Amino acid sequence: MKRIVSLLLVLLAFTGMVSAQKLEMYYYKQENQEGLKKLVAQFVKENPGITIDMLIIPNDADATMSARAAQGKLPDILQMQSYSRVQEYAEKGYLVDLTKQPVLGKVVDSSKPSVTWNNKLYGLPMDFAGIGIIYNKDIFAKYNLKVPTTYRELDKACRTLNEKGITPFAGLLKENWSMGHFITMVHTSLLAEKGIPVSKFIADMNAGKTSYGVVDTDKLFAVIDFYRKNMDKNAEEMAWNEQVASFADGRAAMMVQGLWSYGAAIGANPKINCGFVPFPVFNDAKKNVFYADVDSCFGVSAQSSPEKKAASLKFLEWLATPQAQKIWVEDYKLTLSFKGADVSKLGGPFVDLMTNVNKNGAYPWAFASYPTAVFEDACKNGAQQYVFNKKTADEVIADIDKQWAANRKK
Amino acid sequence: MVQKPATRRANFVMFIAPALFLYALFFLLPFGQGLRISVTNWDGLTPKTPISMPKAEFEEKILNRIESEKDRDYVLSIYTYDEASGEYSRLSIRGLKRYRLERIIKKVGYSPDLYRDVGLDNYRSIFRGQVDERFYPRRYEQVNFNANSDLPQEVDGASYEKDFLTKLTPEQKDLASQFYVKRGKSYILAPGKDEFNIEDPVWMLPEVDSGAITSAAVDDFIAGVKKAGLGQNEAAFAESKGAFVAQGKFAAGSLPVIDKCAQELFSVGKFKALLSEKWRVTKTDLGVIGFTIFFALGNVLISNFLAFWIALALDQKGVKSRNVLRSIFFMPNVLSMVVVALIWSFLFFHLLPQITGIQTWMSDPAKAPWLLVFVSVWQSSGYYMVIYLAGLQNIPQDIIEAAMIDGASPRQRLRHITLPLLAPSFTVCIFMSIANALKCFDLVYAMIGPSGYAVGTVPFVMDIFFDAFARKQAGLANAKAALLFLTIAVVTGLQLKMMKKKEVQL
Amino acid sequence: MKFRVKPVHFLEAFMIILAFLYLFPILFVFLSALKPDAEIMLHPLALPSKLYLDNFVKAWTVMKFPKTVLTTFLITLFGVAGILLTSSMAAWMLARTNTKYSWVLYSLFAFALVIPFQIIMVPLSVLASDMNLTNPQGLVLLYWGLGAPMAVFMYHGFVKSVPKELEESAAIDGAGTGYIFFKIVLPLLKPITVTIAILDALWIWNDYLLPLLIIKQGTLQLAQMAFNGQFLKEYGPLTASLVLSALPIMVFYLFEQKYIIKGIAAGAVKG
Incomplete structure (x- = not known):
C-alpha cells in the first residue's frame, strides 16, 4: 500500500508541478488583468532573481482570502480594496508597515488616508477612480441635450430621452454592488450638504453617537427612486455585462459607474464617444462633484519570509518608475496615485475626471471606510431590497445602524 | 475458518485503516473543528x-x-x-x-477579542429568533410607493388596480382618476399632476434664473411644501411658502406663479399620501429556512417523479433509441454546476423574454424559486433516472409475464408489481435527493449570489457562507452549519427508517 | 410488412423531444463557442455565421491548455485510483465482517454523505496547510479522504450482492486475505468500480472550491475563471473554455457509460 502511494506521489512529482521558490501575487481586478500581467512580465525581466506567480480570484475573494489568512499563508503581494480591507488586515497584523518605504513618498498625499491605519501606512495606493455618469456624447448631441450639471437638468434630460425612446440609465440591479455604491455615494453628498465631514461621521458611527439617517433620507431615497425609474425596464435582470452592453449599443444614453466600465464599453464598441460628469444630487451645480478616491492598493504580507518581503517591496518600488507608470496607464488603463502622473493617454472621460477633480474637488468613497460587513450586507443588500420593494426606506436605515453597531471599529 | 482471530483482526484493520484514516483526518476532524468554532465569536479573520x-x-x-x-x-x-x-x-x-x-x-x-468562547450563545440566538430577519419565514408589507419620491410617470396597471384602486372609497377613487389614466396595461400620470411640470414655472422665474434667489432656497421651498402636502398641514404649508416669498426679491408677477405651484404641490400631496398608504401588499418571505425547505421539497418530488417517469418510458419494449436517450438524460451531470448556472442565466436573460415577451424571470420572487428548482431538476434527474432504470431492469421478466397472463392491466402491473419491487430504488433516490437539495450551494450561488436576499432565494448553505465571509460571523456560521447537519441527518435518517420498513413489508 | 404506428412510437417521439430539451443548453454552449462575443449577444440562438475559432485559440493560450489539462488529468486519475483502492478494501471488509464495529464504522462513513462541503472548508484548508499538503499531491490525498464516504457506501452495497461462496472456498484452500481480495473479489466488483470511477472523475474534474483553496491554480476549472469574472464575462472565450474542459470528461463518460447503470443499480439499490 505504502509503496503504491509513494510511487503515485513520485509520478506526480515528475510531471513538473512542483513549483520553485517565487512570489505569489493576488489580484482581483479581473477586467484589467492583461495590463497587470504585462507589468509583472516587465518587472520579472528586469529582476532575474524574482518570479511572480499571479493568482486571480475574481469570485469568492473574501472566502479564499479568509481561508488563506487562517492558513497563515496570505500571498506575498496583495491587491486590496482601499480603506476597510486594508484596515482590517492591518489591524489583525497581516500587513507590513510601509510608512518608511521610499515609494510611499512618491504618492500624492491625498491618497494616503486610503491605506492608513493607526497613523501608519499599510498599502501602496494605486488607482484613483471616479464614479459618476458616463454619457454617450453622440446621443446627447443628436437630441440637443445639455450635459446635466444639476439634478433638475438631469431629470429634464431623462424626460427627453424617455420621449425619444432611449433609456436614460443603463440598468444594473441583478448584482447588488452597484446599488451599494449608489446609496452610499448619494449619502456622502448629503453628508456634505449637512456640513458633516465623512471622517467625523464614520467616527461618530463607530462611537454609536449618530445614525445613518442623520442626512436628508427623504432626498436619499427619492434620488434612488428617480434613478430606478429611469433605468431599463428589466434592470432587475441585468448584471454588469448587460449594463455595459445596453450602454455600448446606444440603447441607453448614460450609465452611473466608475471608469472601469468605460474600458469595458469601449471594448464592446470602439466607436462610442463618451464623456464623464458627476452625478448631480443637488440643484446647486457647485455641490455636485465626482466621487473619487483610491480604489485599490498593494500590500505586502507580514508573514512572508524576510527575503520574500524584500522582493515584494522591490516590486512596489518598481511600480513608481516611469516605465511602470507608462505600462500602468497604457495597458492597465487606469489612473494612478503617483505625483505628477501623466494620464492624458487614457482618453476623454479620464481627462474629464482629472480636470473636474482638480478644479472642484471630490467626495471620498465613504463606503470604503464603513466596516466591511456593513457595506457588503446592510448597504448593498439593503439598497437592492429597497429597489425590489422588499424593504422600506426606514428599514434600510435601521438595518444599517443595527449592523454598524454590531461591527463597530475600534 | 482457517484464519486465526488475531490474523483476522489484523486484516480487518489493514483493509479499513487507509480509507478510515484519511476520511477521519480530512472529514471528521475539520467537522469537529467547525463545531469548536461554533461556540466562539470568531470573525473568520482574527x-x-x-x-x-x-x-x-x-x-x-x-x-x-x-x-x-x-x-x-x-x-x-x-x-x-x-x-x-x-x-x-x-x-x-x-x-x-x-x-x-x-x-x-x-x-x-x-x-483575542474576536476569537473568544461564547458558549452556546450562537445557538441560542438562532433559536430565539435573534439572527437576521431574513433567516426566518416572515410576513412583510410591500410598500409600492415611497411618499417622499415624485409620482412615477407610469405604474404597473395590474397591481395598481388590484392592490390600490379596489381599496378606495368613491371619493378617493375620484381623486385617483384625476392622477392616473389607464393606457394599455399601465396607468399614466396626467401631465398636469406631474411634479416636475408643476415646479417648472418657479424654476423659470427670472429671479431664480438670474441667481438672485438661490437654488437651495427653491429646493427648500419645494421640499417644505411637498412635506406639508403629505400631511395636508396648512400651517406648515403657509410657513414654507411664507419663508420663500419673504426673501423679498420677487417681482409682483412672480408671486402668483409661486402661489399656483405651491397650491398644486400641496394638493398633489394628498394623493401621494393616499397612494403610499393604500398601495401596499402583505407578502410572505420564505426566508432562508422557508426557501431551503421549498427547494428541497420541489427537488425531491419533481426530480424523482420525472426520473422515474423517464426510466419507465425508456424501459418500454420497442423504444429503439434507449441507449442514446439514456446518455443524453445523464449528460447534464457531466457539467460542473458553475457551467450549468452560467448557461441557464444566459438563457433566462436572453431567450425567455424573446419567446414569452415577459421581461422579469430570475428577479421575480414568484418565479425565481421555481426556476432554480427547474435547473436543479434538469441537472440531477438523469442521475436518479439511471438508478430507477437499473431497478426496473432488475425486475425479473417472469413475474411480469405471469401477471400479464393473469390479465393484469398495465396500471395494475405498475401498482402491484413495479412499484413495490422498485422500493429500494426509491429509498436510495429520495435519500440522495434530500441530502443533495439541502446541501445545495454552487448552483444558486452562481445563478443569483447575494442578490438572493432581495429575491428570497437564499438556501441554507449560502446563508452560512455569507455569514462566515461577508458578515464576518464565522462562529454563528458554524453554529448554523451544525444545525443544518443535524437536520439533514434526522430527516434522512427518518426517511431511511420508514422506507426500509416499507420495503420489508412488501 | 407494413410499418404501423404504435403508442410506443409516440412515446419515443416524446422522449426524443424531451431529450432535446435536456441537450439544448449543452448545444448552446458549443454554438456560442464558435461565435464572436457580439454575435452571441445579438443572435444567441442562431448558427454561427462563419467558422470562428478565435475563442478557442484564446481559451487555449490563456488557460495554458496542454499543461492544465495534464495537471487536471493527473489529479483526477490519481484521485480516483486512490479512492477506488482504499474504499473498495474498506467496504469489502466492512461488508464481510458481521460485527458491531463494522456496523458502527459503516455508519460513520455514511454520516459524511450529509455534510455540506462548505462547512468543513476553512478548517480543512488550514489542516492541509499545516500538513504541507497545499500542492497537487496533497490535493490528491485530500480527495482520497473526501471521496471515501460515497465510494464506501456504494461498494458496500455492491459487495453484499456478490455471493460469498467463491471467497469462502478460496479461503478453505488457504488463500490469504490479500490474494482473495485482489485476485477474486476485485474483478467481481468491476461494474461498481467503473461507476464510482465515472462519478468521482466527474466530481474531481469539475471541482472548483477545493483546488482553489489548496493549489490555487493549475486545474481547468480554475483556469476558466480568467473569463468568468465577477463583473466581466467574456462569453465567447468562456464557452470555448467550457467546451475544451468538458470534452475530455464527456468522451470518457460516453465510452464508459454502459457500465454506469449496472454499477449504480447494484451499488445504490442494494445498499
Whole structure:
C-alpha cells in the first residue's frame, strides 16, 4: 500500500508541478488583468532573481482570502480594496508597515488616508477612480441635450430621452454592488450638504453617537427612486455585462459607474464617444462633484519570509518608475496615485475626471471606510431590497445602524 | 475458518485503516473543528495567536504569565522583538509548532477579542429568533410607493388596480382618476399632476434664473411644501411658502406663479399620501429556512417523479433509441454546476423574454424559486433516472409475464408489481435527493449570489457562507452549519427508517 | 410488412423531444463557442455565421491548455485510483465482517454523505496547510479522504450482492486475505468500480472550491475563471473554455457509460 502511494506521489512529482521558490501575487481586478500581467512580465525581466506567480480570484475573494489568512499563508503581494480591507488586515497584523518605504513618498498625499491605519501606512495606493455618469456624447448631441450639471437638468434630460425612446440609465440591479455604491455615494453628498465631514461621521458611527439617517433620507431615497425609474425596464435582470452592453449599443444614453466600465464599453464598441460628469444630487451645480478616491492598493504580507518581503517591496518600488507608470496607464488603463502622473493617454472621460477633480474637488468613497460587513450586507443588500420593494426606506436605515453597531471599529 | 482471530483482526484493520484514516483526518476532524468554532465569536479573520503586538502588552498579557521556562523560551523562539516598531511579531508558522503555540497562549488566558468562547450563545440566538430577519419565514408589507419620491410617470396597471384602486372609497377613487389614466396595461400620470411640470414655472422665474434667489432656497421651498402636502398641514404649508416669498426679491408677477405651484404641490400631496398608504401588499418571505425547505421539497418530488417517469418510458419494449436517450438524460451531470448556472442565466436573460415577451424571470420572487428548482431538476434527474432504470431492469421478466397472463392491466402491473419491487430504488433516490437539495450551494450561488436576499432565494448553505465571509460571523456560521447537519441527518435518517420498513413489508 | 404506428412510437417521439430539451443548453454552449462575443449577444440562438475559432485559440493560450489539462488529468486519475483502492478494501471488509464495529464504522462513513462541503472548508484548508499538503499531491490525498464516504457506501452495497461462496472456498484452500481480495473479489466488483470511477472523475474534474483553496491554480476549472469574472464575462472565450474542459470528461463518460447503470443499480439499490 505504502509503496503504491509513494510511487503515485513520485509520478506526480515528475510531471513538473512542483513549483520553485517565487512570489505569489493576488489580484482581483479581473477586467484589467492583461495590463497587470504585462507589468509583472516587465518587472520579472528586469529582476532575474524574482518570479511572480499571479493568482486571480475574481469570485469568492473574501472566502479564499479568509481561508488563506487562517492558513497563515496570505500571498506575498496583495491587491486590496482601499480603506476597510486594508484596515482590517492591518489591524489583525497581516500587513507590513510601509510608512518608511521610499515609494510611499512618491504618492500624492491625498491618497494616503486610503491605506492608513493607526497613523501608519499599510498599502501602496494605486488607482484613483471616479464614479459618476458616463454619457454617450453622440446621443446627447443628436437630441440637443445639455450635459446635466444639476439634478433638475438631469431629470429634464431623462424626460427627453424617455420621449425619444432611449433609456436614460443603463440598468444594473441583478448584482447588488452597484446599488451599494449608489446609496452610499448619494449619502456622502448629503453628508456634505449637512456640513458633516465623512471622517467625523464614520467616527461618530463607530462611537454609536449618530445614525445613518442623520442626512436628508427623504432626498436619499427619492434620488434612488428617480434613478430606478429611469433605468431599463428589466434592470432587475441585468448584471454588469448587460449594463455595459445596453450602454455600448446606444440603447441607453448614460450609465452611473466608475471608469472601469468605460474600458469595458469601449471594448464592446470602439466607436462610442463618451464623456464623464458627476452625478448631480443637488440643484446647486457647485455641490455636485465626482466621487473619487483610491480604489485599490498593494500590500505586502507580514508573514512572508524576510527575503520574500524584500522582493515584494522591490516590486512596489518598481511600480513608481516611469516605465511602470507608462505600462500602468497604457495597458492597465487606469489612473494612478503617483505625483505628477501623466494620464492624458487614457482618453476623454479620464481627462474629464482629472480636470473636474482638480478644479472642484471630490467626495471620498465613504463606503470604503464603513466596516466591511456593513457595506457588503446592510448597504448593498439593503439598497437592492429597497429597489425590489422588499424593504422600506426606514428599514434600510435601521438595518444599517443595527449592523454598524454590531461591527463597530475600534 | 482457517484464519486465526488475531490474523483476522489484523486484516480487518489493514483493509479499513487507509480509507478510515484519511476520511477521519480530512472529514471528521475539520467537522469537529467547525463545531469548536461554533461556540466562539470568531470573525473568520482574527488569528488565534497574535501576529504582532506592542512590547508592553505582549509582556503583560502573555510573556509574564507563562509559568514554564521551556514554554517561555519556545514563545520567544517564535516571536522576535523589533526595536524600530517596538513590537513583538512572528512569521507564519504551521503544523505542530502552531498547535503548541496556541496551547501555550491559551494556557495564559489570552484570547483575542474576536476569537473568544461564547458558549452556546450562537445557538441560542438562532433559536430565539435573534439572527437576521431574513433567516426566518416572515410576513412583510410591500410598500409600492415611497411618499417622499415624485409620482412615477407610469405604474404597473395590474397591481395598481388590484392592490390600490379596489381599496378606495368613491371619493378617493375620484381623486385617483384625476392622477392616473389607464393606457394599455399601465396607468399614466396626467401631465398636469406631474411634479416636475408643476415646479417648472418657479424654476423659470427670472429671479431664480438670474441667481438672485438661490437654488437651495427653491429646493427648500419645494421640499417644505411637498412635506406639508403629505400631511395636508396648512400651517406648515403657509410657513414654507411664507419663508420663500419673504426673501423679498420677487417681482409682483412672480408671486402668483409661486402661489399656483405651491397650491398644486400641496394638493398633489394628498394623493401621494393616499397612494403610499393604500398601495401596499402583505407578502410572505420564505426566508432562508422557508426557501431551503421549498427547494428541497420541489427537488425531491419533481426530480424523482420525472426520473422515474423517464426510466419507465425508456424501459418500454420497442423504444429503439434507449441507449442514446439514456446518455443524453445523464449528460447534464457531466457539467460542473458553475457551467450549468452560467448557461441557464444566459438563457433566462436572453431567450425567455424573446419567446414569452415577459421581461422579469430570475428577479421575480414568484418565479425565481421555481426556476432554480427547474435547473436543479434538469441537472440531477438523469442521475436518479439511471438508478430507477437499473431497478426496473432488475425486475425479473417472469413475474411480469405471469401477471400479464393473469390479465393484469398495465396500471395494475405498475401498482402491484413495479412499484413495490422498485422500493429500494426509491429509498436510495429520495435519500440522495434530500441530502443533495439541502446541501445545495454552487448552483444558486452562481445563478443569483447575494442578490438572493432581495429575491428570497437564499438556501441554507449560502446563508452560512455569507455569514462566515461577508458578515464576518464565522462562529454563528458554524453554529448554523451544525444545525443544518443535524437536520439533514434526522430527516434522512427518518426517511431511511420508514422506507426500509416499507420495503420489508412488501 | 407494413410499418404501423404504435403508442410506443409516440412515446419515443416524446422522449426524443424531451431529450432535446435536456441537450439544448449543452448545444448552446458549443454554438456560442464558435461565435464572436457580439454575435452571441445579438443572435444567441442562431448558427454561427462563419467558422470562428478565435475563442478557442484564446481559451487555449490563456488557460495554458496542454499543461492544465495534464495537471487536471493527473489529479483526477490519481484521485480516483486512490479512492477506488482504499474504499473498495474498506467496504469489502466492512461488508464481510458481521460485527458491531463494522456496523458502527459503516455508519460513520455514511454520516459524511450529509455534510455540506462548505462547512468543513476553512478548517480543512488550514489542516492541509499545516500538513504541507497545499500542492497537487496533497490535493490528491485530500480527495482520497473526501471521496471515501460515497465510494464506501456504494461498494458496500455492491459487495453484499456478490455471493460469498467463491471467497469462502478460496479461503478453505488457504488463500490469504490479500490474494482473495485482489485476485477474486476485485474483478467481481468491476461494474461498481467503473461507476464510482465515472462519478468521482466527474466530481474531481469539475471541482472548483477545493483546488482553489489548496493549489490555487493549475486545474481547468480554475483556469476558466480568467473569463468568468465577477463583473466581466467574456462569453465567447468562456464557452470555448467550457467546451475544451468538458470534452475530455464527456468522451470518457460516453465510452464508459454502459457500465454506469449496472454499477449504480447494484451499488445504490442494494445498499
